[in-house]
Amino acid sequence: MxxxxxxxxxxxxxxxxxxxxxxxxxxxxxxxxxxxxxxxxQYPQRSDLSGIIGLGTREHLLEELASADQQHSKQVxxxxxxxxxxxxxxxxxxxxxxxxxxxxxxxxxxxxxxxxxxxxxxxxxxxxxxxxxxxxxxxxxxxxxxxxxxxxxxxxCGDFIAPQNYLFAYDGSFTARKALQMVASNPLLAGLPCHLLMVGSDEAACKVLLNEAAEMIKPSASEVTIIWREADIEPSIRAYQLQQKIDLLVMGAYGHSRIHQFLLGSTTSQLIASSTSPLLILR
Structure with missing residues (x-):
């Protein structure tokens, strides 16, 4: 690679x-x-039209049709x-x-x-x-x-803006930890501020996981902000993106968690469509 x-x-x-x-x-x-x-x-291919009634004896018409197909393909x-x-x-x-x-x-x-x-x-x-x-x-x-x-x-999505920060959607799963390790060990986002956002009903448990995640990413990020939200995942992400003017959304894909269900379910397209910033999906 x-x-x-x-x-x-x-x-x-x-x-x-x-x-x-x-x-x-x-x-x-x-x-x-x-x-x-x-x-x-996306463009027509040369076809055998000789079987169509009335065209079999019109050699010049068949040649013209084939030539038109070839010309269009050449233009494409x-x-x-x-x-x-x-x-x-x-x-x-x-x-x-x-x-x-x-x-x-x-x-x-x-x-x-x-x-x-x-x-x-x-x-x-x-x-x-x-x-x-x-x-x-x-x-x-x-x-x-x-x-x-x-x-x-x-x-x-939209015009290019060199990322000055990023939001990592974290859920504490094995996939999310692996994705965070990928970010921490990769120069792509090194030196940028990281916002770690987790959605869940238990604030205390979420903040324990967020603090652990913050320790993982600190060597790479210039600063780390942890955020807990109780609301649904997509609205929470979208609202925080808008409030904090996030330049890049980062997610680990296909973990066994609410994020996993969110990405693989019928709302996958909603995540991509609703993000107000480019989306980096880590496998």
Whole structure:
């Protein structure tokens, strides 16, 4: 696992994905690769139309249809190249010496699966209803990517803002402790203030776990703030993000806990949709 891999699609979210990927690459001091997937279901393929009644004797019409298909496919591939080259130029201007570009030719999940062993951090966008309609397959497959890949995933939303702090949603589970250890031993968030938030009915028990977590993250964070809330998880996270102007939300995914049920249940998409800041999901 050696590279930051940024999935781009040419939508209005692409500049932010590029900039967050550059930021992560520089923080991790690792290589950066941009991936654009040309999903072949998104454009027509050359077809055998000779069986359609009346077309079998019209050789010139069949040739014209095939030529039109080929021309459209060529245009789609050229557009993909332009998207990748623009991202590469943007990264170079931001200080990345040799960003790489890749083009995928199946769906996003399969394309990423083939590259998974080389990924240290995956960066891709959350699309909203207000985004343009250019190649929104990245957004539409986001949940499948998060569930399938076993790699840390940074989900962007809105414009790029270099994180100055982060909120870690903690539940005391084995998965949460492992995720916190990953953060503590990783340069990505080193030196930033950490807010540890836990939701539960027993304040005393939660604060014991939060204090233990604070000791784990103190060597990495510039300062640590612990927060206990009794309310439901999603509203508590969203409210605290807004109140404290949190730049990045961090969570360990798929633990055996309320967070586990929250992430795997029907509200998974609500978490991604409601976050007011980018979301880093650790596997």
């Amino acid at each position: 050696s590279e930051v891999l940024a999935c781009i699609d040419g939508s209005t979210a692409t500049p932010a994905v590029c900039d967050y990927a550059v930021w992560a690459s520089q923080r991790l001091q690792t290589s950066l690769t941009f991936l654009h997937v040309v999903d072949q279901t 591939l050229e557009q993909s190249n332009q998207i990748l080259e623009a991202a590469q130029t943007r990264a170079v201007q931001a200080g990345i010496s040799a960003p790489l570009i890749r083009q995928g030719h199946c769906n996003l999940v399969k394309s990423l699966g083939a590259l998974e062993d080389s990924i240290r951090l995956l960066v891709l966008a959350r699309h909203s209803a207000t985004n343009d309609n250019v190649a929104e397959h990245v957004g539409s497959q986001l949940l499948n990517v998060v569930r399938t890949l076993q790699r840390p995933t940074l989900i962007t």
